[in-house]
Amino acid sequence: MIQGERLWQRLMELGEVGKKPSGGVTRLSFTAEERRAKDFVASYMREAGLSVYEDAAGNLIGRKEGANPDAPVVLVGSHLDSVYNGGCFDGPLGVLAGVEVVQAMNEHGVVTHHPIEVVAFTDEEGARFRFGMIGSRAMAGTLPLEALECRDAEGISLAEAMKQAGLDPNRLPQAARKPGTVKAYVELHIEQGRVLEEAGLPVGIVTGIAGLVWVKFTIEGKAEHAGATPMSLRRDPMAAAAQIITVIEEEARRTGTTVGTVGQLHVYPGGINVIPERVEFVLDLRDLKAEVRDQVWNDIASRAETIAKERNVRLTTERLQEMPPVLCSDEVKRAAEAACQKLGYPPFWLPSGAAHDGVQLAPLCPIGMIFVRSQDGVSHSPAEWSTKEDCAAGAEVLYHTVWQLAQRE
Numbered sequence: 001m002i003q004g005e006r007l008w009q010r011l012m013e014l015g016e017v018g019k020k021p022s023g024g025v026t027r028l029s030f031t032a033e034e035r036r037a038k039d040f041v042a043s044y045m046r047e048a049g050l051s052v053y054e055d056a057a058g059n060l061i062g063r064k065e066g067a068n069p070d071a072p073v074v075l076v077g078s079h080l081d082s083v084y085n086g087g088c089f090d091g092p093l094g095v096l097a098g099v100e101v102v103q104a105m106n107e108h109g110v111v112t113h114h115p116i117e118v119v120a121f122t123d124e125e126g127a128r129f130r131f132g133m134i135g136s137r138a139m140a141g142t143l144p145l146e147a148l149e150c151r152d153a154e155g156i157s158l159a160e161a162m163k164q165a166g167l168d169p170n171r172l173p174q175a176a177r178k179p180g181t182v183k184a185y186v187e188l189h190i191e192q193g194r195v196l197e198e199a200g201l202p203v204g205i206v207t208g209i210a211g212l213v214w215v216k217f218t219i220e221g222k223a224e225h226a227g228a229t230p231m232s233l234r235r236d237p238m239a240a241a242a243q244i245i246t247v248i249e250e251e252a253r254r255t256g257t258t259v260g261t262v263g264q265l266h267v268y269p270g271g272i273n274v275i276p277e278r279v280e281f282v283l284d285l286r287d288l289k290a291e292v293r294d295q296v297w298n299d300i301a302s303r304a305e306t307i308a309k310e311r312n313v314r315l316t317t318e319r320l321q322e323m324p325p326v327l328c329s330d331e332v333k334r335a336a337e338a339a340c341q342k343l344g345y346p347p348f349w350l351p352s353g354a355a356h357d358g359v360q361l362a363p364l365c366p367i368g369m370i371f372v373r374s375q376d377g378v379s380h381s382p383a384e385w386s387t388k389e390d391c392a393a394g395a396e397v398l399y400h401t402v403w404q405l406a407q408r409e
C-alpha cells in the first residue's frame, strides 16, 4: 500500500535541513532549522490530503477526517527536532511514515471510522532546554508552567524561544487534549540499538519504554595553580567528578539492566594549568523498572556525597527531568502483531531503552511503538542509518496497525 520510495525521498530531503559541515543534523526546537523542517512536512501533509494546523505548543498536525468526525482520534507521529550533530532518522522517520500511511489511505480511497492525526511533536530530544518532550507533555496537559523559565545555553528561556517562533506561551494550556478524545497513539521509530539487527529482522514491536532521570551535578572546589599546588593541598572538583563518574558506571552495571551515562561535562575555568574551580556534568540514568533505577540513584547519590566529603569539595545535585517507565498497551501491541503477521514478518518483541513521546501521552491514551532495524545500532550520530527497505517495511506495518486501530470496534 505505502510507497517506500516516496517515504525515502522525503526522509533524505528532510535530512538536509539543519545539516552541518560535519554531516550531522542539528535541529533544535523553536529555531529556523526546526521551522524549515516543519514547513517541509506541512507541505507533505498537504500533498497527502490532510488538513494542517499547529497547536499552541507548536506541534504540527495533519488530520484525516474519519467517517465519524466526533470519534476519538488515532494519533500517529514522532518528532522533527534532533540532538546536536544527530542523524536524519530519529524522529523524522515516524512523522514521515505517518504522512505516508494516510497518503496511501487517501490514494486508495480508504475511509476509517476514527479520524487520524499525524503529529510532529515539538522538542522531543530535550537538547536545547535540557528537558524534552515539550510538545507531548503539553498535549497531555502535564507541562508545568515553571518549565517556561528553563533556559538554553544562550540564556534564552523557553517562553522567549516560543515567542521568537511566533507562539504565545500563555496559550500553552490550550494544547492539552481532553480525556477520551484520543483513541490511541502509535509511533514508528528507529530502534537505536542492535537487537533487531542481531535477530535479523527489519521490524519489532515495543513492549515498554524505560524510565529515565537526568540529574545535574555541580562540584565546587578551589581554583589554584596546577604547578604550584602540591597534590596533598588540593580541593580538585575534576578529580571528584572522575571518581563519581566511575561510581555511576559501577552502580549501573551492578543490576544488569540499568544504564547510566555522563555525556555532558563542563569544566570551569577550563585552563590547562589551572585546577578547576567548578565542574558540572549531567547523569542520564534509565531502567525499565522504576524501583531498580531509583535504588541505583540512591546508591550513586550516597557514594557521591562520601567522595565530596573526603575530597573537601561542595556537591549539589539538581533533577532536570524524570520519567516513569511505561508499558505499551495490549490493544496497540495486538494491532501491530496482526500487521506483522499479515505482512509475513515474524512478530518480535523488544523493550525501548530510548525514551519517546508516548511516555508523556500514556496518561491520556493507550500507546504503542514499532521499531525499525538500526544499522550497527548507531543513533544520535551522523552515522545513524536504516535501509530504505527497512523503513518501508516499518511504514507498511504502521499502515496496518493504524488502519486496525482506526476501525469501529
Ligand SMILES: CSCC[C@H](NC(N)=O)C(=O)O
Residues within 6 Å of the ligand: 090, 124, 125, 126, 131, 132, 133, 192, 353, 354, 355, 356
Ligand atoms: C527528553 S528525553 C530524551 C529523549 C531521547 N529520545 C530518543 N528517541 O532518542 C532519549 O531517549 O534520549
Ligand SMILES: [Mn+2]
Residues within 6 Å of the ligand: 083, 090, 125, 380
Ligand atoms: Mn533521539
